[in-house]
Structure formats: structure tokens, C-alpha cells
Amino acid sequence: MKNILITGADGFIGSHLTEKLVSEGKNITSLVYYNSFNHWGWLENVNCKNDINVILGDIRDYDFCKKITKNQDVVINLAALIAIPYSYQAVSSYVETNINGTLNLCQAARENSVSQLITISTSEVYGSANYVPIDESHPTKPQSPYSASKIAADAIAMSFFNSFDLPLTIARPFNTYGPRQSARAIIPTIITQILSGNEELKLGDINPKRDFTYVEDTCEGIALLIGEKKTFGEIINIGSNNEYSIQDIINLIKEIMAKDIKIIRDNQRVRPQKSEVMRLKCDNTKLIELTGFSPSIDIKEGLKRTINWLSIDENLAKYKTNIYNV
Ligand SMILES: NC(=O)c1ccc[n+]([C@@H]2O[C@H](COP(=O)([O-])OP(=O)(O)OC[C@H]3O[C@@H](n4cnc5c(N)ncnc54)[C@H](O)[C@@H]3O)[C@@H](O)[C@H]2O)c1
The missing domain is CATH 3.90.25.10 (UDP-galactose 4-epimerase, domain 1)
Structure with a gap:
């Protein structure tokens, strides 16, 4: 599980995860959303800039996804459109990016026999809680187009586990905050x-x-899922229980x-x-039981x-x- 592709590495959580996994000795390929300025987003500001392989592109393009997932052991998909207000205005682009982008990565991971695909969901899929704390059995409720696109992305990904045995883990972070957000x-x-x-x-x-979780704890939660076969076919909440x-x-x-x-x-x-x-x-009981996760930064x-x-x-x-x- 040494060669890891992180999509959305130019973003808030992705840039922190990139730094963490580089510090743990992984070979990181970081996908940055294509732009003509060759701007690497938050990766412009990380100390490990010279220790990563940066590529620019777009997860909406299947051929591109197939190319970049070749020879990767693990693919972690953080690339997404995530703003709820913008999802009221631009629903189709959320469908294209969050649903079709996830589908492309599932297909590409399957074609290239990637050892693990970790897709990143969101607590927004649950909608307003029917009960708290929210475990993974809580029903989902699409209260925004963003949430709907993530519910669909999770379903597409899970169908690849159920239909094709894709080694899939769905991580479901709650609200994350910290530098670079x-x-x-x-x-x-x-x-x-x-x-x-x-x-x-x-x-x-x-x-x-x-439930607010500091970005280093969210990244720790994601990192703990890498290589854990018992997480395959599972949805796993990441949060602080606050x-x-x-x-x-x-x-x-x-x-x-x-x-x-x-x-x-x-x-x-x-x-x-x-x-x-x-x-x-x-x-967060499931994450704790499966990995020993323990959030370390209080609010x-x-x-x-x-x-x-x-x-x-x-x-x-x-x-x-x-x-x-x-
Ligand atoms: N921030 C939170 O509180 C939170 C909570 C739960 C889940 N998440 C999930 O975590 C992931 C990362 O979120 P974030 O907060 O770092 O957001 P972010 O917007 O900072 O990062 C997402 C990145 O995806 C990239 N991207 C967008 N469209 C792309 C495309 N078509 N191809 C390639 N790259 C593309 C963007 O350039 C952006 O940098 C998302 O999947 C989000 O749904 C975030």
C-alpha cells in the first residue's frame, strides 16, 4: 500500500492528507484540478511540494482516470464540488463531478486492479438527525443537491463492491475545519x-x-483505513462525537x-x-472499533x-x- 493517488489534493482536506501520508513515507501522486495557470491550489504552500508527483486533470474524464490509476495501490477520492449553496445553482455540475467522477474512478480502479479505493462521503447525506449520535445505519435524506450527489456517489461505489468485489471503503467525515478551509x-x-x-x-x-472535527483528526481517520481489509464494503463515519x-x-x-x-x-x-x-x-464507534481511532484535538x-x-x-x-x- 505504498503508491497512493489522492484526488482533490489541491483542496483543504486533500492537502493536509498529502502532507500526512508523505511524512509516513508513502509515494504520493496528487491530482490537482486542471487549470491553465498550472496552479496547485493549497499544494503550493506545503513543505513536501518537491516530494510528490503532481498531475493536473479532471475526474470527469474516464480515460484520464484510467491513466492515472495505473500502478497505484490505493486511490483516495477527495475531488468533489462541496459547497451546498453553489449546489442550488449548478446541480448538473455536481452530478458530473461527484457522481460521474466517482463512477469513473470505480471503473478505472477495477480495470487497473487497484488494491483499495477509498471514496469520501459526507455527513450531509444523513440530513437533519432522526436520532443522535448518528451511526452508519441512520437513513439518508437528500436535503440539498450536494447531499443527493454524494448519496448517489456512495451508492455507485457500493454497487461496485457488491457486483464486482471492488476493494472499496467509504469514509464519511462529519464537518471538518482547520487551516486552508x-x-x-x-x-x-x-x-x-x-x-x-x-x-x-x-x-x-x-x-x-x-460535529466539528479538526482536519488533522479527519486525515488520521482516513489514513487509518488504508490497507484495512475489514473496511472493504463498509461505510465508516469519521467524527469527534461532539x-x-x-x-x-x-x-x-x-x-x-x-x-x-x-x-x-x-x-x-x-x-x-x-x-x-x-x-x-x-x-464514531465503528471507526474506533475497526482502527483504534482517537481524535486528539479538542474544539x-x-x-x-x-x-x-x-x-x-x-x-x-x-x-x-x-x-x-x-
Ligand atoms: N470540509 C468538510 O467539512 C467535509 C466534510 C465531509 C466530507 N467532505 C468531503 O471531503 C472531500 C474534500 O473536501 P474539502 O473540504 O477538502 O473540499 P475542497 O473544495 O477544498 O477540495 C475539493 C477539491 O476537489 C477539486 N476538484 C473539484 N472538481 C474536480 C474535478 N472535476 N476533477 C478533479 N478535481 C476536482 C477541487 O479543485 C478542490 O480542491 C469532498 O469529497 C467533500 O465532500 C468534506
């Missing part, structure tokens, strides 16, 4: 607005509750940053009522690290703090 996510949105000196914090609904409302997170950030700031409800950020997922809390420490990273001018400059990032 885009401003469309709630924690960077709050911190960057405060850091840029705004008098008011513009937000959508602050009542939803989430629960905080957005209001709780605002209070913690205000306390750490020693800033008081007024919250303004910005209607363009409020999701349609039936679409907003009100509660997600992870039951206060994780928020401090995220605030410290965003407080560096060079990092904050990458965020457009005064506009709403869909």
Missing part, C-alpha cells in the same frame, strides 16, 4: 470577518448543530480572540428551510490553531472577507 465554510467565515475588522458578523442561521451550535462556535471564537461583535442575519446566507440540516452528531485547541493560521497576513490575504463566498 475555504471561506464558504462557517468557521473560516466567522474568523476572517472578525480579523478583517468588520463591525458586524454577517451570517445565515446560527442554530444548526454540527456537538456545537454555530452560536456556540461564535462564542468560543469571540472568547479566544477577545472580541465582541454583533451578529447580523444576512438573508442571502440563509438556506431554504427544508434544505438546512439542523443537527449532525457523529457516532478550543482546533479553533486556536485555525485562528493563529488565519491571523498570518499572507494567509488572510487569500480570503475575500467582504464578499459572500457561495
